Amino acid sequence: MPRGLVVAGLDLALGGRPVLRGVGLAVAPGEVVALEGPSGAGKTSLLRAAAGLLPHRGTIRAGGGRPALVFQQHALAGRLSARDNVLVGALGRLGFWRPALGLWPAAERAAAEACLARVGLAGLGPRRAAHLSGGQRQRVAIARALLQRAQVLLADEPVASLDPQNAEAILALLRALAREEGLAILVSLHQPELARRFADRRLRIEEGQVWEG
Numbered sequence: 001m002p003r004g005l006v007v008a009g010l011d012l013a014l015g016g017r018p019v020l021r022g023v024g025l026a027v028a029p030g031e032v033v034a035l036e037g038p039s040g041a042g043k044t045s046l047l048r049a050a051a052g053l054l055p056h057r058g059t060i061r062a063g064g065g066r067p068a069l070v071f072q073q074h075a076l077a078g079r080l081s082a083r084d085n086v087l088v089g090a091l092g093r094l095g096f097w098r099p100a101l102g103l104w105p106a107a108e109r110a111a112a113e114a115c116l117a118r119v120g121l122a123g124l125g126p127r128r129a130a131h132l133s134g135g136q137r138q139r140v141a142i143a144r145a146l147l148q149r150a151q152v153l154l155a156d157e158p159v160a161s162l163d164p165q166n167a168e169a170i171l172a173l174l175r176a177l178a179r180e181e182g183l184a185i186l187v188s189l190h191q192p193e194l195a196r197r198f199a200d201r202r203l204r205i206e207e208g209q210v211w212e213g
């Protein structure tokens with residue numbers, strides 16, 4: 001199994017209409033690749049298919065099992081603490097019942113705190129997600145992906161709802177995680193300027209196909 005992400009011959013239709021046609025791309029470990037394209041071009045669909053969330057034809061291979069997904073709206077449970085939101089990343093290896101009863105293993109709790117520290121949120125574990133800023137919430141979502149131990153991170157417009165300063169900080173964090181943890185990161189971005197500054201390569205999606213450039 002290769003590390004990183006390899007997509008080949010990906011066909012995807014939604015509502016009976018073709019959205020992606022024969023898409024191929026690769027993201028190497030340590031690399032940040034930006035996915036750009038007009039609204040409705042299929043960026044979200046491609047990321048969701050790569051995460052195994054949409055039925056498709058073609059090949060998707062991701063090192064380390066299921067890729068982690070980070071969404072624009074970070075999909076946190078607002079009533080839960082930052083740490084409990086991060087712990088959701090461990091569900092795949094713990095099963096349902098112990099976590100449902102709040103019985104997280106001590107090692108996973110410690111690992112969740114370490115992931116929070118890694119994304120710059122040391123000490124904020126007990127705080128309710130609803131009481132965090134937008135940038136902090138996005139960091140919690142990234143910490144959850146780290147706890148999941150994914151080798152591939154798919155981020156769907158992770159900075160769209162952030163101010164420019166926070167947007168740059170989050171993209172700088174993603175780039176650091178690619179470099180230092182060897183993550184392969186595919187990130188859809190609306191701002192070409194940010195793609196230019198933070199991505200190693202840029203892909204453009206248009207009319208169901210993906211081009212380098």
Ligand SMILES: Nc1ncnc2c1ncn2[C@@H]1O[C@H](COP(=O)(O)OP(=O)(O)OP(=O)(O)O)[C@@H](O)[C@H]1O
Pocket residue numbers: 014015019037038039040041042043044045046
């Ligand atoms: N569940 C669905 N059923 C039918 N069509 C869908 C569905 N979800 C998305 N589509 C269509 O598929 C196409 C691709 O949508 P997608 O959300 O992937 O685009 P996008 O590039 O992420 O757009 P944006 O930049 O606006 O977020 C669009 O034409 C959209 O209308």
